Amino acid sequence: MELSEFAVLVVDDDPMVASALKFFVEGRGYRFASAAGVASAVAALAAKPFDAVLLDLYLPDGDGLEVMDRALELDPPPAVIVMTARAEIHGAVAAIRRGASDYLAKPLDLEDLGVRLDQALEHASMRRKLALFEELQKRQSSAIARSAAMKEVLALAARVAATPSSSALLVGESGVGKEIVANCIHEESERRRRAFVRVNLAAIPESMVEAELFGSVRGAFTDAKRDRAGLFATAEGGTLLLDEVCEFKPELQPKLLRALEERRFFPVGSDRERRMNVRVLAATNRDPMAMIARGVLREDLYYRLATIVIRIPPLRERRDDVLPLAAHFLDRFRVELGRPAVALSSVAEAALLAYEWPGNVRELRNVIERAVIVAESDTIGRGDLGLPSSERAVDAGEPPQPAQAESLLLDDVEQRHIRRVLGLAGGSKTRAAAMLGVSRSTLWEKTKRYEIE
DSSP states (O other): OOOOSOEEEEEOSOHHHHHHHHHHHHHTTOEEEEESSHHHHHHHHHHSOOSEEEEESEETTEEHHHHHHHHHTSSSOOEEEEEESOOOHHHHHHHHHTTOSEEEESSOOHHHHHHHHHHHHHHHHHHHHHHHHHHHHHHHHHHTOOSHHHHHHHHHHHHHHTSSSOOEEEEOOTTSOHHHHHHHHHHTSTTTTSOEEEEEGGGSOGGGHHHHHHOBOTTSSTTOOSOBOOHHHHTTTSEEEEETGGGSOGGGHHHHHHHHHHSEEOOBTOSSOEEOOOEEEEEESSOHHHHHHTTSSOHHHHHHHTTSEEEOOOGGGOGGGHHHHHHHHHHHHHHHTTOOOOEEOHHHHHHHHHSOOTTHHHHHHHHHHHHHHHOOSSEEOHHHHTOOTTSOOOTTOOOOOHHHHHTSOHHHHHHHHHHHHHHHTTTOHHHHHHHHTSOHHHHHHHHHHTTOO
């Protein structure tokens, strides 16, 4: 029988137990290894990765909890299922408190152990994927900075990160990567060990925005049955990104301005001020000056947020980033979807370079995800990308023509993209807004502006 990639380490000094568990583990299709004591178990953990450890707490050369501690220091850690013939409650409590995923008493019920082991390995698989995603995420900032334009953006972001708490306003079309740049600022700053909190202001019901940001006390309003910390408190010591800041209620903007300037605020319904130590970044896909002229955004709040303005160019203006980004997303979704090695054909690469990308990086990500799902071979063709057939033909490998692309008006590109996504969403504006990554109110305004029914 072919064994899966999951590996299980059994740590027990009883050879009969180890032998029985070897038969049991391999019978479920998992790889098996064993150790009879603390020293040999620690050596086994150092030699190769395991997804789960079945651990006897009482070993001849020491305490099994020492093995568990060493296992949980690994990155990613294996799931640890503790087993012992001495089912004292304090042993179970100590193991669970120190990180064991489960606890079983001997003699073992193999049917029960099978269920718990399968669950532990499923969680281990998720942790493994998460570790890979985190590694890919760490590489993403360099992957998107092949173009001179994005290198300038990241250089400016690094200068913001070097300051203790300076604000910055990130401006760019939907899907260009404003959140990624904000995360770069956080990760390169001294605040990286604390929380990076993102809030989409357009997605919060108007009646709840103030409480979500500043917190509230019990009884402050109907349904306020307990104290609520709020996002400023959650981000304490770290970074708070206010996405779609131009959607923020004008009547609440003075309170936000005061909090930014004085570094303190009142939770809703409280008479006790809270101090804060948070870097506040803001992002918008609108023209801030136009919003000021319309009375949507207060000018004083704009200048407080816009200590540094970072304008992120659309993907069509940084075509050198298209293929590196595509490769990044290819790696990500191959791992997430469990696909073997898969690559873009030269014709598919030409199609990606020729396309205008009205949905920017977000659209590119979705296109690559779809391609990884539908591709029937290890080479992604142009048809797997699902790009609109109305784009310039590239089946013969026609090279991209940036000058022609850049001659298009942004409004024309955006209008065409909205119409296409609405079609894919069956006319549902709620679904289309989710696919576009904007609020329903933003999409409604754009459809009204372009007279799209």
